[in-house]
Amino acid sequence: MDIRQLITMLCVLLLLSGCxxxxxxxxxxxxxxxxxxxxxxxxxxxxxxxxxxxxxxxxLVGIRVKTFSRFNKRKIAAEMEKKLKKEYPDLSVFVSADSKILTETNKLILKNDERGLKKKIHHLITLAEEET
Incomplete structure (x- = not known):
């Protein structure tokens, strides 16, 4: 095995393990x-x-499920939503396994800006409900 093959194999391994x-x-x-x-x-x-x-x-909760659970991601999100509603009866709970919701929720957390947050949360929830 020459050096090019070794480097190529290492790059492929890094890409595959870079989850x-x-x-x-x-x-x-x-x-x-x-x-x-x-x-x-x-x-x-x-x-x-x-x-x-x-x-x-x-x-507002965005979840990412493991690879082998992805076929049941809506069911998992519904289970988590039900459990969270039981734990937090005073809150309006929304859980989604949609990657867009997870990404946008992450952005809202990273911005750390409370201004206009309620409007953005409502916008995300309506977007998610339109897709389903």
């Missing part, structure tokens, strides 16, 4: 305790990434 690491982001603009949501979402072995945003009377 997105497990990321769990929680942002809270309320006085709710987020530990229940964190425990519930991190404890589910089908989920490998979460972006959760608590704001006013809303809980």
């Amino acid at each position: 997105i690491p497990n990321e769990y982001k929680f942002e809270n603009y309320t006085d709710e305790d987020t530990s229940e949501a964190e425990e519930l979402l991190k404890g589910d072995d089908r989920i490998k990434g979460v972006a959760a945003l608590f704001h006013d009377d809303h809980l």
Whole structure:
């Protein structure tokens, strides 16, 4: 095996193993305790990434499921939504396994700007509901 083949093989291995690491982001603009949501979402072995945003009377959660669970991602999202609604009955809970919702929720968390957040949350929820 020459050096070019070795380098090519190493590049392919790096690309294949370069999967997105497990990321769990929680942002809270309320006085709710987020530990229940964190425990519930991190404890589910089908989920490998979460972006959760608590704001006013809303809980917006985007989840990324593991590869072999992707065929059941809507079912998983519905289960998590039901469990979170039980834990947080005072909040309007929305959980989605759509990657667009996860990405946009992550952007809202990273901006760390509370202005106009409620409007953006409503916009994301309506977009997600239109797709289904």
